[in-house]
Amino acid sequence: MNKEQIKTSIIEQIRIIAPDLEYDDIPSDENLQNALEIDSFDFLHLLNALYEQLGVQVPEADYGEVDTLNRMAAYFAKRIK
């Protein structure tokens, strides 16, 4: 899986949480929680869904590295084999 495919997976999962968002509404380099008004529960569900799909768990200490769409995709790309 390359970074673009991972990005698509992340966007799909975000749209499950927030169905009112269109594909293009999701910014690449802004803080996801602030930009999309998703709360800490939604964010946890997002990480859990991605864990089930991609097999990578994000520890809480790494939350700072997955705050935007691009950074989150890069984080997973580095860890998926």
Next chain:
Amino acid sequence: MSEFLMPSLGADMESAVLMQWKVKVGDKVTKGQVIAEIETSKGVIEIEVFQDGIIEKILVEPETECRVGTPLAIIRSDEENIPVSSATAAQAQTEETPLEKAKPDRSKDTTQPQRVKASPAARKKARELGLDLADLAKTSDGEIHLSQIESAAETEFKTPSADKMRQAIASAMSLANAEIPHYYLSASINMSPALSWLEEINKNFTIKARILPAAMIIRAVVLALKEVPELNGYWQEGHHQVCKEIHPGIAIAIRKKGVITPALLGAKDMNLSRTMQALDDLIMRTRAGKLRGAELTQQSITITNLGDLGVENVYGVIYPPQVALIGLGKIIDTPWAQENKVTVQKVMKATLAGDHRATDGRTGALFLDKFNRILQNPKELL
């Protein structure tokens, strides 16, 4: 023999649509069992029966709008094995007839609407979006399909159900501001000890079992309320009643629609993990429009957390007949002086709005002090 009535889920509710029966005639039901789904301005709510018995008769068909207090079904208690007496049957009959008239006033100025032809998917979607099929039928020939509903929904950005919710909040809050003499107290709480403690715990958990700070804070509120129970209760008919159970109403935002504060029922008996699970479940069901009647009526205090949006101080308006509201702000890195040293700590402002008829500032101060102490010694939270 008794009647199962359309319940009132708040002073602002006048009527609701019976959507679906979960039981049929002859079914045995037990107290607390969900027997029907109704649709209100707060979404689809599961309603429970308050007695054991057998469903004797169903009086209202699905998709009927009924006023609060309308008999929906007749329930025979277990002991009554005798057949229905003619008197009771006659009574049931007479009470069945006014149902058509129980429709809300908006139908008054239009001719009795015929059932609009629409595909089942369209009907379902229209219901979800709060669109009136009859309105759509005026501009459409033949059966209404899903695509028409979707395009109508796009033009109608503000759905009627969002308006209804706004109205409900408006009437409750006007009453609160007019009647309740509020007092406000606030305290800065150093959250660093509790947050580091939680981080340690979460290291051993998979993502699914992780506990969020929001759940930990609610648990701390509940523990503090055990010590200062006066804030957990009601002001009714000139009297202050303390509630034995703790059912905090949690303010939950619904995307693009507003806020609902359903109760986290029985929070007193939940440990930290259970609080997290129950809260997560409550949030999911609130957003999916799947709450139970009791969750909309049993709140004994309100907790509102606007920290996600960067708000520091929350000065809330108490929801009557409750007597207090706890507002929680964003956790912010702040210079903090302790033992003659200034360090940077994670600090949260907790605010209490109290009903001065029921309690005094001293009670509120005791609560905030207890809340703070618990968070400084987080092991108590388990």
